[in-house]
Amino acid sequence: MTRDIYRELQERLDLFSIGFPPAPSGVEITILKRLFSEEDADLFLKLTPLLTPAEKIAETLGLLADEARTRLADMAGRGLLFSKTKGDTTLYAATPFVHGIFEYQVNRMDKELAELMNQYGMEALGLNMLQHGGSFLRTIPVNQALTPDNQVASYDDALEILKSKRTIVVTECICRKKQTILENACGKVVEACFMFDTMAEYYLAHNLGRQVTVDEAVDILGKAREQGLVTQPATAQNPDGMCNCCGDCCGVLQAINFHPKPAEAVSTNHYAVLDRDACTGCETCVDRCQTNALAMDDDGLAVLNPDRCIGCGLCVITCPSEALSLQAKSPEQQYQLPKDGMDQMVALAQKRGIL
Incomplete structure (x- = not known):
């Protein structure tokens, strides 16, 4: 044979x-x-x-x-x-x-490969993302959305993650670049994904990104959040990368949005709460939400579907009436994260029944 x-x-x-x-x-x-x-x-x-x-x-x-x-x-x-x-x-x-x-093709992505990857995402990879995306990337909250008494572990704090890294590289988001080539782009910032330490050194060695300081990274992170991008590091306490994703282009978020309860499909330790009495019906939160967790009701006020909320806090920081807040899950509901990338890969394989 x-x-x-x-x-x-x-x-x-x-x-x-x-x-x-x-x-x-x-x-x-x-x-x-x-x-x-x-x-x-x-x-x-x-x-x-x-x-x-x-x-x-x-x-x-x-x-x-x-x-x-x-x-x-x-x-x-x-x-x-x-x-x-x-x-x-x-x-x-x-x-x-x-x-x-796939991500290492960021400088070699052309229309042919973009079309092939789009087709593959729709036929097969998207289903795997839907089943296992929450074990691959996790959602962490925008710090501005947290109250002073809402303590966050360092691995759930984007700024603390950035400060802990010896080398930070920023690279183009392969998903938004693919959609840009296919003329389906959302128009949001493309250079918005971070790689750290050993992974960052690989990206530098092969000219896949540029090295930035912590301050520069924080500035990029701030601009990404202004545009409504969800910060998603790898699902490990010591992640080797951190993406800033949109529901329009990101393969993981696109797949999760097909789930009837995205909150169950992601690793997140927070959730949004809506005070309808304080809502003014401005609809800002509806535009900001990347998982369609917020909508306008017949009475002209927002309604929140907790089954679709992934706890990013993007809606909270732009609510003019402070009707939205971010709450931490109870200790028993908090996700226990693998220590590093290798442990994460083993955990993914175990979840898929490989090991």
């Missing part, structure tokens, strides 16, 4: 992160053929997600060290592998499709 290396690659990628499931049309194979040669696919299949020196990989591949280094560096440069340099040694690892190969 002839080896179907691209199907093998799809099945391997489906083991990582939120997966890479087959689509009815087979568009996922078209995407892989667009990105990987057969030689690339064969090499990827011989790697694991554990960072490994090129010299060790050369032994596994049966190649001379120089040849292995050249091939590995080339694939990492095309966003098909993750790499990390420590001193004179570069380590390589297989990487998930999301977050990973």
Whole structure:
């Protein structure tokens, strides 16, 4: 039987992160053929997600060290592998499709790939996002929406996350860039996603973003929130990235919006509360909400559907009558987060029944 290396690659990628499931049309194979040669696919299949020196990989591949280094560096440069340099040694690892190969195409995204990814999102990846998006990204509140007595853990505070990082890189949102290419853009800021530390160093090494200071990052974060973007770091106490997402373009939010109860599909420790007696019916909150949790009732006042609220606080900070507030969930309802990215990947795999 002839080896179907691209199907093998799809099945391997489906083991990582939120997966890479087959689509009815087979568009996922078209995407892989667009990105990987057969030689690339064969090499990827011989790697694991554990960072490994090129010299060790050369032994596994049966190649001379120089040849292995050249091939590995080339694939990492095309966003098909993750790499990390420590001193004179570069380590390589297989990487998930999301977050990973897809996002690493930010400088190579063109109309053909954008159309393929849009199709794949509608046919297959969106369903996986819907089922597992809450384990991949989590919603954290806008600090302005919190009352002084509403204490927030450092990993639920965007500013504290930024302050804790040694390296911060800002890059373009791959979702909004894709929709821009397809002429479906929402018009909101594109350069709004952060990568941290080791992940940031990968982005710098491959010219996928630019390094910024904490102050610059805070300024970008503020502009993103002014435009109504939801801040979503990776679901770990020590996240390696933090996105600022819109319901129009973001794959995770788009998928979650198909859920009848988005509040159950995300990891969030807060929820909004509406005081209808204080509402003036200005409709500002309706425009701000990215999950359609707020609407106008027949009496001209807002109504809040708690099943759709993901606790971002964007509505709270722009309510002119202060009719909206943000509350913390009870201690027993608080999410327990994995410590870091590797623990997050294991947790995702366990949730999907892979481990």
